[in-house]
Amino acid sequence: MDAEKLDKLINLVGELVTAGAGTSLLADNLGDSALNESVSVLNSLLEAVRDAALELRMVAIGATFSRFQRVVRDIAHELDKEIELVINGAETELDKSVIEKIGDPLTHLVRNAIDHGIESPAIRVAAGKPEKGTITLNAYHDSGNIVIEVSDDGKGLDPEIIRAKAIEKQLLDENAVLSRDELLNLIFEPGFSTASQVSNLSGRGVGMDVVKRNISELRGRVEILSQIGQGSTMRIILPLTLAIIDGFIIGVADEQFVVPLDAVQECLELKKLPDNPVDAPYFNLRGQVLPLIYLRHCLGIEGRYPARQNVVVVQSGGTSAGLVVDCLLGEFQTVIKPLGKLFSEVGCISGSTILGNGSVALILDIHGLIDTMMGEEQLLLQ
Structure with missing residues (x-):
């Protein structure tokens, strides 16, 4: 279906919802029981039309996840790493407009997991891990939101390294007292990077701040879960529809x-x-x-x-x-x-x-x- 026609339908349904609320208010003020009953039936039908119209905009996230198979394969080959991509929740649906805007932030998170998260095969074997690293993309619904997770079984984020880099780049005062979560969230500051040298993939300090800004524009947020030596999970929480x-x-x-x-x-x-x-x-x-x-x-x-x-x-x-x-x-x-x-x-x-x-x-x-x-x-x- 043409996207513009679909957006026009959603806008019209939205105006109907507003007009229906006005009619309900007038019916309540008049106190006519027959009119109130009629408006109640009308509103229940309007709610059904609303849900049906919104379902037309819902798209499975599987197609977006699948395109990362090649991204992971190509970047892993470039960095001489062995990485497997695991996809869960491919059937999870969310608003088409959200799908269109979440692609770039997801791409950056996946590239980050490959470059910064997953260690080289030699380091993984020395740490008692499988030679092949794993990146997992997962999506599920939770309390009216959709949750998208990008996880890796790499080295995890070290809050002390992040703190030292933030002080070095003058993003943080050396006397500042921050919690572990606040230190991890410093990676979203503009200009922050833990890479020791600039490459095609990292080191420029551009990216994670853009990821956070793009997700905030979708009325969403990002949470970081990380254990040193075990890996990290970037959790994106978005509204189901806009x-x-x-x-x-x-x-x-x-x-x-x-x-x-x-x-x-x-x-x-x-x-x-x-x-x-x-x-x-x-x-x-x-x-x-x-x-x-x-x-x-x-x-x-x-x-x-x-x-x-x-x-x-x-x-x-x-x-x-x-x-x-x-x-x-x-x-x-x-x-x-x-x-x-x-x-x-x-x-x-x-x-x-x-x-x-x-x-x-x-x-x-x-x-x-x-x-x-x-x-x-x-x-x-x-």
């Missing part, structure tokens, strides 16, 4: 925001108990400590406090947190509108949408919010 998602609307003062429904676990009332005082940083959730994010403070929103507040329990990347909000406004099919460059540095906002009443609501980036919260906590502890 067009329409199911959202949950929350209100803070006079502002409304959308949380991706896949990230929402449950909603609770924030009770002012002795073990949960006003503006407490944590909440006692059935015996578990739940960090709280006060959106009013985090986003600088002014306005009267309500008689009671609510906690929306969200999860991202295995970390849970509670968003403290004024009111809960229910589910909503969200047509994602991209933000301009003015918002490119705002880590806790991933996009915007138009609500049924015509007003604009910002879509929250849950992972960005949790990262921001963790960063502020670390600053307070220092």
Whole structure:
């Protein structure tokens, strides 16, 4: 199917979703039960049309993975290394527009794994490893996201070597205190390279920063898992689609925001108990400590406090947190509108949408919010 025709269909479905939300709002205000029932049927059909239209844009990632067979073979031959490529999850589907934009970042990660990750046959044998190295491409769905992993069984990333190189290239102060994960993430800094000499494949310090930027533009993120001597895994986490998602609307003062429904676990009332005082940083959730994010403070929103507040329990990347909000406004099919460059540095906002009443609501980036919260906590502890 022609890509332009498909994009036009998705855009029209998006406008239908917005118009349907407006009709639902009017029907609720009128209070006519027959009209509400009719609108409910219409919205269920609209949701089915939306899902069917989005399925047309879904493409298996196997074709993208398969083209790396030749890349691995050619570069391994050039570097006198023996490497096998293993592909898992080739049937996993994701949005066609994401497939088109993920090719270059994946290529760089695979080349990096061959050049920096996998050791030469002699070194591998001396370390008690098989002479032939293995690079694995894996894809799977997780909580409304698609996860793509590029793994190798090479030497892994050494945080101390990364630290020394970052200090040498003046990317890091020698007195700076960083966690292991923060040191590993230095490889995404512009100009960073651990290569001892410049070659056709590496040493220029250009690449990993571009990989991170390209993935961020897709509203995704990169995580690094590495063990010295055992190998590394670059994990890319991307939204399943860039067009329409199911959202949950929350209100803070006079502002409304959308949380991706896949990230929402449950909603609770924030009770002012002795073990949960006003503006407490944590909440006692059935015996578990739940960090709280006060959106009013985090986003600088002014306005009267309500008689009671609510906690929306969200999860991202295995970390849970509670968003403290004024009111809960229910589910909503969200047509994602991209933000301009003015918002490119705002880590806790991933996009915007138009609500049924015509007003604009910002879509929250849950992972960005949790990262921001963790960063502020670390600053307070220092």
